[in-house]
Amino acid sequence: MTQIRFARPEDVSTILRFVRELAEFEREADKVVATEALLHEAMFGERPVAEAVIAEREGEPLGMALFFHNFSTWTGWRGLYLEDLYVTPEARGQGVGAALLRHLAGIAVDRGCTRFEWAVLDWNEKAISFYKAMGAEPMDEWTVNRVSGDALTKLAGRG
Template structure:
């Protein structure tokens, strides 16, 4: 069964995020607290959404996603931040059901793109995604600005008179 997450699910979502981070060899990077997740998923202005895969009420996996926007198509899309199925439940169709539910959201809302990233070494996931018809975006490289470089660049906004508070961002 796939269902939308509720505030009561935040602790199990946090646990599965930690499990995913361990699998991805980056446990020390998974620092989000339950309070942060609750605000992001269920606060006054949700930044993300989550679906849970369950069997008999037992949480077996989750998908955490947010809306993105394509200036080329003029439509929103879904960006899948995390997809995780617990090892004991893999191979039973839960990951596929979570992705199918997100594809259904795209169809229902007129979103034209459903995108995500996968680690280059994660061959089981790559094979699974290809079996669904997903294709890698060749010619594109993901970039990230974080930590000190992000702080340093943000300081430039103050020097130019621009700040995030003056933008039209939510």
């Protein structure tokens, strides 16, 4: 039986391994610059900004969901944003991903969140179908924007 629990500091190396495996799947392995120290600080430091849950069976990690809270000015309430959902290749198709999503939905409800959101790559049709089957509604009218690196420094007027 799959069990889901909140990540602990000793899980950081597993979480980073999962992040790297996810990045490889998403064809962006060279973009991962996170370290165990950075993830530890982000999740367990003085001012945590992210949380994670681990799915495991008999103590063996099968996957994880890393998330944080966002805020909706329209509702006046916080939401839950899923940054990464990852299930190991050998555990896929066994309900682990669905269990992780259901667990996070429960966290969102328990914490009074009015939304549970995430992004998915356009080419990942398997994931898109899975998310739709779980009740997610694609927000086709929205485009995700990002400013990073030199462009971020320039936008901040510091470069």
